[in-house]
Amino acid sequence: MAKPKFKSYNQGQVSLFPPSLDEKVPKNSPARIINQIVYSLDLSKVFDTYKGGGTTAYNPRMMLKVVLYSYLNNIYSSRKIEQALTDRVSFMWLSGNQTPDHNTINRFRSSHLKDSIHEVFTQVVVMLVEMGCLTLEVAYIDGTKIESRANRYTFVWRKSIEKHKERLEEKIHKILGMIEEGIAQDNNPEDDPPTPFNSEEIRKRVAQINRENRSKEGQKAIKTLENKLLPKLEEYERHLDTLANRNSYSKTDSDATFMRMKEDHMLNGQLKPAYNVQISTENQFISHYDFYPNPTDTLTLIPFLNGFENRYNILPGKVVADSGYGSEENYEFMQGNDIEPFVKFNYFHKEQKRAFKKNGFLSQNLYYNADEDYYVCPMGQHMNKAGKKKSKTASGYTSATTIYEAKNCNGCPLKCLCSNARGNRRVEVNHNLNRHKQKVRELLTSEEGIYHRSQRPVEPESVFGQTKSNKHYNRFRHFDKDKVMMDFAIFAIAFNLGKLHLKGLDNKGIWAILGKYDQKGGDILFLVKIGVNFKNFSSVNNYNQKTAA
Known part of the structure; x- marks a missing residue:
């Protein structure tokens, strides 16, 4: 029987030519994508946050690469990032063997990225548009509640x-x-x-x-x-x-509001300090994000879309969202801005059921004569207009409702099935909202609408699932809204770059796109194609000078 042979093993072996770190990093590593993307970003506003004097500072471009790669690998603690810089080859390669400590890393995030990271996110999304990963034409919108770092019992x-x-x-x-x-x-x-x-x-x-x-x-x-x-x-x-x-x-985070969350570790419906995080996605890439104190989603849609427009100078042509966003105010806004509303409303799915359609006592199923403005009850009695009332939402939007009342319900054999009121039956109808619902109903039941409805759970909901379950990003690590948004912006950039790596676009393809950028951190020429707001970029003057020439 032959004796087993083992490869020679000597931990103290000295090499004549030390191996390069670049050889140790795989060609398809996400670290290489982050290295290429960050190299092409305009970080002039980040550089402007540094003051002269004192000792030399670490290069912000290197620091951003390290932070993004850390978030991509579910490392959010500055101390763990510091440790990774000393014992992980990919981190050593990105940092050039430099080892900033945890205080430097945390200071870079909190002080130097707090005001400029949102512009960096915009640049990354614009690059993804040029690569064909998304179009900004469709926005799948949804929200989730992420717990704050604040104390749960100081309210x-x-x-x-x-x-x-x-x-x-x-x-x-x-x-x-x-x-x-x-x-x-x-x-x-x-x-x-x-x-x-x-x-x-x-x-x-x-x-x-x-x-x-x-x-x-x-x-x-x-x-x-x-x-x-x-x-x-x-x-x-x-x-x-x-x-x-x-x-x-x-009390420990005054920007956090107490909300009821799905993640209830005590199983008693406990309210926790949290933020309502709203995102829009396309092809599972995060295209926009914002934070709100509202526990519900209804009042967040309009400011969210306004923020989308401020970021890219355009509004999405189509908005896909669940019934939490279906309100008259939101439908009016989308109609006024030529946005196709693939946004469900309450009872949309219930309306499709046979029992709902065959129930002739429901106000939605009563016959309405639009010319003479009256409804007909199940007994054939006219229900004429009895008055109007107006209501105002928390955002100040005024909604008008018309009241219709039957002439005489006394002795009606169907009254016990039709109404529980002591007097005549009354129905309240919002004609403007019904008009919007009819348009939305046609869109949602069309072939395109069925496609968007099937994609909505795949888009933002899967992103939130990956965020909380796979990425373990289920509680913020900073206080105050500005720092929390800064932290989420870093996460969103890392998430998009990780998704880009999973999409399989090779490095040559990425370099072909990035080749359109000035390697000195200059002009982003393709911004004109999608109308991005040039006020957010420092290269505007250079671009205007070149086009004028």
Whole structure:
């Protein structure tokens, strides 16, 4: 029986010619794609954040490569990035064997990328458009809630603040009435509630009080007002200013709002401080993102599309979203901007069922005479217009609803099936919303609409699934909205570049596209094709000079 043979093994073997790190990095490694993409980006705004003097700084281009490659490999901690720079070949190759510490990495993210990373994301998306990976013509929009780093149990609730502030104002009124009758508004009836006031007004009134010849009780009341009640009133006012239009916020991250999340580790529906992250995707590439304090998605669509337009100077021609975005206000906005709304509305799927279509008692199934403006009830009785009412949304949009009422429902044998009201049956109809629903219904049931409906779960929902499950990006690591958005922008760039690597576009193809860029970090010539806002790029003047010549 032959003896086994082993390859020679000597950890201390010295090579005459040390191997190059480039030889150790595979040709199809995503590190090479990141290296090529970042090399072609215009990072002038990042460079402008550095000040002269002191020791030499690490090259921002190298730092950006390292940070993007770290996020691509699910490494988000600055300490873990520091460790990877010393024991992983691909990181050594990207950094050129330089080893910035965790403080330098964290400072680069928080200070140097906070204001410029969003422009870098725009440049990357524009490159992807030129590569044919996406067109910006279709936007698959969806949102998810990602938990903040804030403490889950340090919360401020609007109702609680308003209740305690009202009680405090009553105390202040009583003390002022006891101290100075002329200032206490004693002419008002005692039963009238005290009028609200702010802390500045109270300070002025306290300054007018004559402190001389006051009793001990009066002096004590003045000190209580100045040292205890007035600071508390100022605290409540600060809370209300921070809340703005929200119902809650976290004390450790004032930009985070308490929301009910699907990731409920205690299984009790606990509210957690979080951000409502909205993204648009195409071919599973993230094309736009934004953050909102709204727990629901309805009021986020219009500002999201406005942000999309500010980023690229164009609006998507088609918007695909679920029923959480289906509202009259959103449909009006999309119609006014020539956007095809493949956006579901409530009861869209229920309307397709046989039981819904055959239920003649539903207001949606009642016959409507548009010429004479009346509905016909199941018994054939006309339901004429009885009035109108207007309602206003949280964003200020006014919606008009028409009320129709039957003439006489007494003795109707179908009343128990038709209506539970004591009087005649009334229906409230929003004709403008029904008109939008009919248009959307035709789009969604068309061949193109069926395709977009089948693609929507594949697009943003799969991106969120990869983000939270595969990438383990399910909780932010920074405080404040600006830093949280900066961190997500880095993640979105890394996600897109990782998707580019998985799409299989070889390095030669990428270099063919990047060859259209000035290697010195200059002009992005193809921006004209899609109308990108040149105000976001520092190469505008050079471009205008060349085209003028």
